[in-house]
Amino acid sequence: MLVGLAFTSPWLIGFVVFALGPVIASAYLSLTDYPLMRAPVFVGLGNYTELLGDEKFWRYAVLNTLFMFLEIPVAIGVAIALAMLLNQRLRGITLYRTLFFLPSIVPAVATAMLWRWIFNSEYGLLNAGLNSIGLPSIGWLTDPRWSKPSFILMDVWGAGGAMVIYLASLQGVPEHLYEAAHLDGAGWWSRTRFVTLPMLSPVILFSVITGVIGTFQYFTQAFIMTRGGPELSTLFYALYLFDNAFQYFKMGYACALAWVLFVITLICTLIVFRSSAKWVYYEGN
Amino acid sequence: MSVTNLASMTARVCLLAASSLRIMRQIGRLLIVGAVSAAVGGCGPQTTTPSGPTVVKLWSGWTGKEGQAFQRLVDSYNTEQSRVWVDNLGGVNDDTKTIRAIVAGDPPDLAFLWNPANLGPLAYNGALTQLDSYMDTSRLKRRELTPAGLRVCQAQGKLYALPLLLDATALFWNMDAFRSAGLPPDRPPKDLDELLRYARSLSVRDEKGRTVRLGLMAPSINAVLAAFGAQLWDDRNNLPTADAPVNIAAFRYYGRLLEALGGADRVTAFESGYGQTQGENNPFFTGKAAMMISGEWIPGWIPKYAPHLQGRYRVAPIPSAKSQPEIRMATVVGGNPCVIPAGSRHKREAWDFLVWLQRSVVQARFAEAINNVPNVTACQRIPSLTSGSEARINFGKFCRIAGSPDAFVFPNTPVSGIYQTELNEAKDFVIYGHKSPEKALSDAQVRVMRELRRSVRARQR
Numbered sequence: 148m149l150v151g152l153a154f155t156s157p158w159l160i161g162f163v164v165f166a167l168g169p170v171i172a173s174a175y176l177s178l179t180d181y182p183l184m185r186a187p188v189f190v191g192l193g194n195y196t197e198l199l200g201d202e203k204f205w206r207y208a209v210l211n212t213l214f215m216f217l218e219i220p221v222a223i224g225v226a227i228a229l230a231m232l233l234n235q236r237l238r239g240i241t242l243y244r245t246l247f248f249l250p251s252i253v254p255a256v257a258t259a260m261l262w263r264w265i266f267n268s269e270y271g272l273l274n275a276g277l278n279s280i281g282l283p284s285i286g287w288l289t290d291p292r293w294s295k296p297s298f299i300l301m302d303v304w305g306a307g308g309a310m311v312i313y314l315a316s317l318q319g320v321p322e323h324l325y326e327a328a329h330l331d332g333a334g335w336w337s338r339t340r341f342v343t344l345p346m347l348s349p350v351i352l353f354s355v356i357t358g359v360i361g362t363f364q365y366f367t368q369a370f371i372m373t374r375g376g377p378e379l380s381t382l383f384y385a386l387y388l389f390d391n392a393f394q395y396f397k398m399g400y401a402c403a404l405a406w407v408l409f410v411i412t413l414i415c416t417l418i419v420f421r422s423s424a425k426w427v428y429y430e431g432n
Numbered sequence: 433m434s435v436t437n438l439a440s441m442t443a444r445v446c447l448l449a450a451s452s453l454r455i456m457r458q459i460g461r462l463l464i465v466g467a468v469s470a471a472v473g474g475c476g477p478q479t480t481t482p483s484g485p486t487v488v489k490l491w492s493g494w495t496g497k498e499g500q501a502f503q504r505l506v507d508s509y510n511t512e513q514s515r516v517w518v519d520n521l522g523g524v525n526d527d528t529k530t531i532r533a534i535v536a537g538d539p540p541d542l543a544f545l546w547n548p549a550n551l552g553p554l555a556y557n558g559a560l561t562q563l564d565s566y567m568d569t570s571r572l573k574r575r576e577l578t579p580a581g582l583r584v585c586q587a588q589g590k591l592y593a594l595p596l597l598l599d600a601t602a603l604f605w606n607m608d609a610f611r612s613a614g615l616p617p618d619r620p621p622k623d624l625d626e627l628l629r630y631a632r633s634l635s636v637r638d639e640k641g642r643t644v645r646l647g648l649m650a651p652s653i654n655a656v657l658a659a660f661g662a663q664l665w666d667d668r669n670n671l672p673t674a675d676a677p678v679n680i681a682a683f684r685y686y687g688r689l690l691e692a693l694g695g696a697d698r699v700t701a702f703e704s705g706y707g708q709t710q711g712e713n714n715p716f717f718t719g720k721a722a723m724m725i726s727g728e729w730i731p732g733w734i735p736k737y738a739p740h741l742q743g744r745y746r747v748a749p750i751p752s753a754k755s756q757p758e759i760r761m762a763t764v765v766g767g768n769p770c771v772i773p774a775g776s777r778h779k780r781e782a783w784d785f786l787v788w789l790q791r792s793v794v795q796a797r798f799a800e801a802i803n804n805v806p807n808v809t810a811c812q813r814i815p816s817l818t819s820g821s822e823a824r825i826n827f828g829k830f831c832r833i834a835g836s837p838d839a840f841v842f843p844n845t846p847v848s849g850i851y852q853t854e855l856n857e858a859k860d861f862v863i864y865g866h867k868s869p870e871k872a873l874s875d876a877q878v879r880v881m882r883e884l885r886r887s888v889r890a891r892q893r
Contacts, residue, residue: 180890183535184557188893197886269705284642289700291864377700378860393528395850395883396553 177402187399194403203387204404208411210295211363211384215415218299219358223351226306230313231343244314251308259371262301263288266372288373291380298368298381309354313347320346345428352419352427359415363408384408485517488781489540491533493525493768494802501801509788516781518542530773534559539773541782545593548584549852551769552844555587556891561772563591566783572790580765580839581807587844588670593769594786597795597804599727600834601655601764603627603751607744609634609645609722620748624659624685627723627751632692634722643694643702649721650690650699651750652764653859657682658840659762660753664851665843672851672884674858674877675870681755683869687862696863712737716745725750728830731823732803747826749833761836767807803827805834846887851880 152159177194179187198204233244250258265272266287274284287297320343328338344351366385369375375382388408392401494502499522506520524530525546531554533539545551554560567574574582578598585593607617613633621627627648634647657664660682666673673679693699706720707713715721716730717738734741752759770789772782788794795806796814805827806812812835818828833839842852858872867875 180886180893182553182557182887182890183531184554184559185890188890267704268701284701286697286701286704289704290697376860377696378864378866379857390853394853395847396531 173402179399181399183396194400207384207387215362225303226309229310234317248307251305255367259368263372291378294380316350348427352423363412488518490520491524491540491543493546495523498802534773539775541776541778544768544770549848552848555592556846560592572787583841584767585769593771595767598767600830605723621751623751623754646721649724651725654764655725656686658764661756672880675873680869690863729803731826759838763833765839847883850883
């Protein structure tokens, strides 16, 4: 028993010190006023009640939710479309698959730096393309109306990770289902709607849940590319949390924001789970 | 496998396991001994030796050539006297590291704050040593220092730091651009209204309406607040005054200025193509901006990054608002305050080094190396710094401007960081036309007041 514990101790100690400990500490700190330079003072639910009256909290929570509703369908749609296109028996198909997968392994910071220049209003690749066909330039990251769609566009570029999962799932769809549908007179759209998508639905559920979590924690790209601008249009919830903790030194308030973020994410995830009974098809059932 | 073989293998495995356990126990013992040694020998403040000098730990933010120049200053101090050894850790330009060290109870004896907005919260929370009593008994007198430099280091009228050098801002203009627009190349705009007219007439667009050159690189909101003589803080009642009429006028002007330059959308889109402005891609150097409000390091950079501008640019104080004719030399002054944390173990020695840094010869050496304005007023008149080449003459102008009684210094308050963020956000709302200056600043006032009340409550507990 002791030897077993000793051998698992590196993980146990790591988990307690670097995961469980900080989680418990942040739960306690969320009940304190902790400006970093002084010891935390217990204020009960003070941070949470203040948060309810903080119009910025509501603004960024709504912004993040809106972003989630825009980002997830687009990202999933593109990943499925790519997977279907790459699920063909063509010469050199593995090369195409690799090419589409590559962007997903580019680190987030490198992606952000690259797209900052692609989106550049003056010298960017996208505007050069638009101008070449006679369309006017767009302020991708400088116009508050375009900043969020720009982030979605950039994220779609990295859809290769999800694409690989959909591709694996597609290859597991039994051929006889398509044959049966074909014999029943189903066309391409009907086969996709009644065979492909139901068979992919468990993977779509996985993508939606990871998408909900990912969009609520959206930080790196916005921190590097826009720092919340223009006109606060990309100040995502996690950025606001970061600013409170490390710019304004309101660590207690930032911990409360983190716990509320956890609860929001949990509720959204539970809603998705509950709804999954109506749209997810498990082959074994 | 035979029984004998099995027994032999089992015995070998047991022996191996036993020896492994022995080795592990041995390693364990060594680790414990190491940990205890570290705990006994490594955690305490080993800052003095019985016969050696007192070691003063200093954290500074300069890197590269600037870091080397600062280290040479430290080396000079260490060789000039034998009582104290200043141990400089460079490259600490993330104040949260310093703050974490203060919170953890193991701060350096001296630290440069890279963001002066952090001085207020630290001072109000008792994390810094108040330096007035040190100053009162020192041979260094307040009158020897730049008034704005002292304000950078004060909170609620008390001194908490001293800067090494200062930053000041002024208006730069391209004389060729002025000539081609039919403007007098040797004369700066006399007030902000004229600056706006100049900015409009110097802006150039191509046949498709795209900006080719901005008349004026969009300045910081603080530069315009300086030109209006902004009132951001009521010192008597210790309260923010974000929505004071003069601040509203400054924000209204800022909105008009952006309109004159082509509108916020167009200006921000054009600015996104500047690239790294701290170097050869500076839009004033590349001809993308005919005027800009920038700092004292620019004259030193022009021979290096934009030699074509030599003899073709001028520097003057930021023009003041027409409604504020008493403001003669508007500028924004900032710097890196050097603080002595409350938990410093060698405050007197740290203060002595801080005073040594204010010596004219020391200030001049560092100012020459990094092109920042000396904090000591006598040093601001040293001929080697302020005369000779065009770069030095213009640098001299900055030295005079930094000494201006009209200099704007962002107030050090318990909520300085939030206050500056709120003003920048209010500026964005105004330039995009989503809020009037009155509404944007009254919203900012409400939020800063709320944060201030929160901070006061926390300190009273």
